[in-house]
Amino acid sequence: MSALTFSLKQELIQKLDVSPITPDKLSDKNIGEISATLLWYGKQQLRADNFFLISGLDTQNIVFDNCSAKVDYIGNGMKTGRIIVNGNAGAFLAFQLQKGEVTLNGNAADFAACAMAGGLLLVNGNVGDYLGGALVGDRKGMRGGTVIVKGNAGERTGDQMRRGLILIEGNVGSYCGSRMLAGTIGVLGDVDDYIGYGMKRGTLLLTKTPKLHATIQDCGTHTLPFLSLMFKSFRNLPSKFSKINQNRVQRFAGDVGNDGKGEILVLQ
Amino acid sequence: MLIKLSGGRVYDPAHQIDGKVLDIYIRDGRIVSRPRDDETIDQTYNLSGKVVMAGAIDMHTHIGGGKVNIARMMLPEDHRADPSHHSALCRSGCGHAAPSTFTTGYRYAEMGYTAAFEPALSPVNARQSHLEMGDTPIIDKGGYAMIGSDDFFLRMLAAKKDQNAINDYVAWIMHASQAIGIKVVNPGGINAFKFNQRALDLDEQNVHYQVTPREVLKALSRAVHELGVPHPLHVHGNNLGVPGNMETTLKTMGASEGYPLHLTHIQFHSYGTEGDRKFSSGAAAIAEALNKNKNISADVGQILFNQTVTASGDNMRQFANSTLGSPRKSVIMDIECDSGCGVVPFKYKDQNFVNALQWAIGLEIFLLTDDPWRIFLTTDHPNGAPFTSYPHLIKLLMDRTFRNEMFAKLNLDAQAMSTLASIDREYSLYDIAIMTRAGAAKLVGLHDRGHLGVGAGADITVYTDNADREKMFAKPDYVFKDGELVVKDGHVVKVTWGHTHTVKPDFDKAIEKDIKQYFDKYHTMNMENFKVSNDEIAEGGRGGIAVQACEGRREKSL
Ligand SMILES: [Zn+2]
Numbered sequence: 036m037s038a039l040t041f042s043l044k045q046e047l048i049q050k051l052d053v054s055p056i057t058p059d060k061l062s063d064k065n066i067g068e069i070s071a072t073l074l075w076y077g078k079q080q081l082r083a084d085n086f087f088l089i090s091g092l093d094t095q096n097i098v099f100d101n102c103s104a105k106v107d108y109i110g111n112g113m114k115t116g117r118i119i120v121n122g123n124a125g126a127f128l129a130f131q132l133q134k135g136e137v138t139l140n141g142n143a144a145d146f147a148a149c150a151m152a153g154g155l156l157l158v159n160g161n162v163g164d165y166l167g168g169a170l171v172g173d174r175k176g177m178r179g180g181t182v183i184v185k186g187n188a189g190e191r192t193g194d195q196m197r198r199g200l201i202l203i204e205g206n207v208g209s210y211c212g213s214r215m216l217a218g219t220i221g222v223l224g225d226v227d228d229y230i231g232y233g234m235k236r237g238t239l240l241l242t243k244t245p246k247l248h249a250t251i252q253d254c255g256t257h258t259l260p261f262l263s264l265m266f267k268s269f270r271n272l273p274s275k276f277s278k279i280n281q282n283r284v285q286r287f288a289g290d291v292g293n294d295g296k297g298e299i300l301v302l303q
Numbered sequence: 304m305l306i307k308l309s310g311g312r313v314y315d316p317a318h319q320i321d322g323k324v325l326d327i328y329i330r331d332g333r334i335v336s337r338p339r340d341d342e343t344i345d346q347t348y349n350l351s352g353k354v355v356m357a358g359a360i361d362m363h364t365h366i367g368g369g370k371v372n373i374a375r376m377m378l379p380e381d382h383r384a385d386p387s388h389h390s391a392l393c394r395s396g397c398g399h400a401a402p403s404t405f406t407t408g409y410r411y412a413e414m415g416y417t418a419a420f421e422p423a424l425s426p427v428n429a430r431q432s433h434l435e436m437g438d439t440p441i442i443d444k445g446g447y448a449m450i451g452s453d454d455f456f457l458r459m460l461a462a463k464k465d466q467n468a469i470n471d472y473v474a475w476i477m478h479a480s481q482a483i484g485i486k487v488v489n490p491g492g493i494n495a496f497k498f499n500q501r502a503l504d505l506d507e508q509n510v511h512y513q514v515t516p517r518e519v520l521k522a523l524s525r526a527v528h529e530l531g532v533p534h535p536l537h538v539h540g541n542n543l544g545v546p547g548n549m550e551t552t553l554k555t556m557g558a559s560e561g562y563p564l565h566l567t568h569i570q571f572h573s574y575g576t577e578g579d580r581k582f583s584s585g586a587a588a589i590a591e592a593l594n595k596n597k598n599i600s601a602d603v604g605q606i607l608f609n610q611t612v613t614a615s616g617d618n619m620r621q622f623a624n625s626t627l628g629s630p631r632k633s634v635i636m637d638i639e640c641d642s643g644c645g646v647v648p649f650k651y652k653d654q655n656f657v658n659a660l661q662w663a664i665g666l667e668i669f670l671l672t673d674d675p676w677r678i679f680l681t682t683d684h685p686n687g688a689p690f691t692s693y694p695h696l697i698k699l700l701m702d703r704t705f706r707n708e709m710f711a712k713l714n715l716d717a718q719a720m721s722t723l724a725s726i727d728r729e730y731s732l733y734d735i736a737i738m739t740r741a742g743a744a745k746l747v748g749l750h751d752r753g754h755l756g757v758g759a760g761a762d763i764t765v766y767t768d769n770a771d772r773e774k775m776f777a778k779p780d781y782v783f784k785d786g787e788l789v790v791k792d793g794h795v796v797k798v799t800w801g802h803t804h805t806v807k808p809d810f811d812k813a814i815e816k817d818i819k820q821y822f823d824k825y826h827t828m829n830m831e832n833f834k835v836s837n838d839e840i841a842e843g844g845r846g847g848i849a850v851q852a853c854e855g856r857r858e859k860s861l
Contacts, residue, residue, distance in 0.1 A: 078389075172379025174632065 038096035039069070041087040043122070047105035049077030050125060051086060054108040058116025058135065061094040104144050110137040113154070126163075129156040132180060145189065151199065153180040157273060164189035164208065167201050175216065177201070183274045190227070193220045196237065202269075202276045212239045215297060219265075221276055234290045234297035241301045244285065251289035251299065258283050259300070304345050305330050305338060306786065311350030311765060314732050315357065316741040317754030321733045327355065329761040332786035336757045350765055353780060356736050357753050358417025358762030360743035363567055363602050364684040366407050366444070367421045367435035369428045370614040370644040373634050374401040374685070377646060378612055380630070393795055400611040400648075400685045408440035409795050410691055415764035415779040418443035418752060418801070422486050422537060422567065423616045425449050427641045429480035429835050436803065437845040441789050443752070443762075443801035447537045448480040449616055451487030451519045452494035454640040455821050460522060461512040466529070467811075473526040474810030475818060479834040483747060483804050483851065484534035485527050488616040489541055490516035493643045496619040503541055503619065505554050516541050517558045524559035530808035531854035533748025535563030535600065540572050543620040547576040549585030553592055556599050565746065568604025568683040570665035578720055582657055584664045587722070590671035593678065600746060601672070602679035605665035605696055606658065607688035612648045614685065621645020640825055651688075659717035663710065667721065669700055670728045675737040679746065694776035700730040701772045748851050749804060761786035802849035803840050809856050
């Protein structure tokens with residue numbers, strides 16, 4: 036059965052909310068019903084076939100083709116199946132994702148993996164600010180699952196993150212891991228200023244010593260056996276992190292301004 | 304435009320009309336007497352079989368001002384979970400416990416309410432409050448200026464200033480903040496909190512000013528009375544929520560030495576310390592005292608089970624309660640020289656012993672207080688429950704069987720501690736019309752509202768009689784605001800802008816010299832900027848000021 040494909044017909048002027056297009060929400064629908072799905076476009080609700088050429092039958096495998104940064108909430112609250120996005124994605128990609136996989140072949144805007152609870156988000160490109168963050172006003176960010184970014188991530192990556200794993204192969208903007216509560220963020224490239232700002236607990240894994248602000252404390256060099264276990268758990272992930280096997284790190288603790296139980300580990 | 308409301312069953316307690324079939328005529332927004340036979344009636348509504356009352360008045364509801372806005376900001380989950388989409392007429396909005404301003408106005412009107420009063424308008428924040436109320440459509444509104452913990456007033460008391468000077472200051476505050484009443488919250492206690500006192504009883508001194516809550520109450524209740532302000536001093540007493548606080552409340556009733564007092568959300572102040580859990584109902588004693596002391600009125604502040612948010616000027620008690628919040632977050636704030644506030648989200652649960660008993664205590668007070676002219680229907684929105692639960696509360700009061708069914712579902716230990724099931728009283732439609740219309744208008748000092756007599760503003764609500772009172776009061780057939788049909792079948796059909804009711808008592812302008820000096824020395828703003836003008840309130844066609852009559856200054860009463 037071929038994947039259910041939504042090919043964007045024209046350039047969008049307003050933001051388009053595609054929350055209703057997920058494998059679980061469309062699982063028992065026929066093509067007529069799927070075409071008639073109402074989507075918020077700016078302040079009006081219009082049928083899905085106004086925006087997309089819709090083809091294919093397999094609702095458990097959804098593909099967005101020719102996608103754009105105006106398409107928000109791809110994979111919203113998804114519980115099963117798989118979504119592949121070719122092109123760019125708008126804000127709130129994989130918002131509250133619970134299970135299943137979302138793959139983006141392009142760049143995502145802000146708030147990717149916002150309030151994500153489980154599943155896998157794979158981005159073959161860059162993401163904007165607040166990757167894995169909390170819904171605005173909420174006190175807890177991403178709660179579980181795995182995010183892999185092949186390119187760069189913006190500012191406030193993992194803001195208020197509560198649990199789960201974010202692995203970034205490129206660079207990350209400032210305030211990485213800010214107000215983090217728990218969970219793990221790995222970065223192979225560079226990080227900008229104020230990494231771990233207001234971090235309470237959690238782990239930041241780096242390959243180069245970053246510029247640190249005053250309330251992050253150097254705790255010396257250690258051999259941490261748990262790292263071997265952690266890297267072993269990365270073996271099957273589609274990421275360069277799966278190749279790392281090292282447990283000697285320089286450890287920094289912080290942010291002392293907010294409990295200070297978080298750690299920044301720099302691989303030696 | 305002459306409108307006839309024909310043949311409805313009218314409940315107008317201000318004129319002792321209890322369910323009589325009458326015609327009502329409206330011209331230019333006012334109720335008029337029967338026109339001459341040769342005058343043409345432009346529009347007739349056939350209301351035969353319908354129940355007709357004046358528009359309802361909520362005399363204590365937190366709908367505008369700093370702490371409501373903090374509650375809104377603090378509760379994105381409340382807003383996300385309860386969106387209301389825009390329509391051709393109405394703007395979008397959201398929020399169950401702390402709805403946005405426009406939504407507040409629509410929802411009140413759709414329930415047959417045509418006026419609502421913000422009881423804790425902090426004078427330094429009056430502009431913000433009025434701007435929010437200015438964004439609240441359809442209903443009339445107004446505010447009670449909250450003083451009694453403000454530095455200027457406490458200095459006056461500490462310096463044993465003459466009562467006339469205090470009266471002048473109180474009147475100045477009412478003018479400056481465009482208020483219709485004066486409220487005191489935890490008298491002197493908001494200020495005492497700033498000097499690290501964590502409790503303050505009626506006769507306990509503020510460590511900094513050496514004044515007691517009793518002195519605050521006496522000076523302010525007397526000032527309000529002597530200025531001729533119709534609404535008595537509006538009192539949120541000391542020790543809110545503390546087991547055993549009924550003693551404080553009973554003493555507070557005597558603290559004004561005969562001057563009128565209105566004790567607000569009295570349910571939260573009617574707790575005893577009996578039983579294994581040292582928490583019991585003080586409703587019987589409180590209701591008995593209310594029955595006896597004719598200078599005292601009260602509103603209940605009923606709690607109903609669900610998620611809500613508590614927002615109060617009482618930083619002292621909110622700080623103490625902040626660990627009980629759900630979801631667990633809170634804001635406790637110091638507001639300049641004037642006041643403070645605390646916002647704590649709260650979820651009342653029927654299986655929680657304390658919450659269940661609070662529910663029963665509120666209803667006991669309603670049912671044991673004899674005079675419906677002196678007890679008012681409130682949930683202290685949003686503190687006990689959002690105002691949208693009023694129809695449910697009315698059903699609890701009017702339908703004993705329903706009440707007892709709900710009671711039987713409560714936490715069993717709480718049931719054992721309450722006498723509610725043994726109370727047979729059921730409120731009548733006439734009683735409800737007193738509590739929510741005639742009595743409320745009289746208490747607030749709205750001379751042309753809350754009744755259906757000739758000359759009154761044509762704020763009128765029409766219901767279909769229904770044995771299920773919750774259904775009946777949730778969805779009126781028609782609501783008229785100043786003679787215009789604004790709600791039909793429970794939905795807004797026209798958006799208008801209500802008045803802001805105020806009083807403007809006379810005072811000696813010389814007091815401004817002292818106040819200006821004080822502002823120049825201590826305040827973050829200039830005295831002139833502190834004052835909210837009439838024009839600001841009328842700006843953008845958003846209603847305007849309606850000045851209600853003051854009874855005139857009374858020198859040395861009692
Ligand atoms: Zn209140």
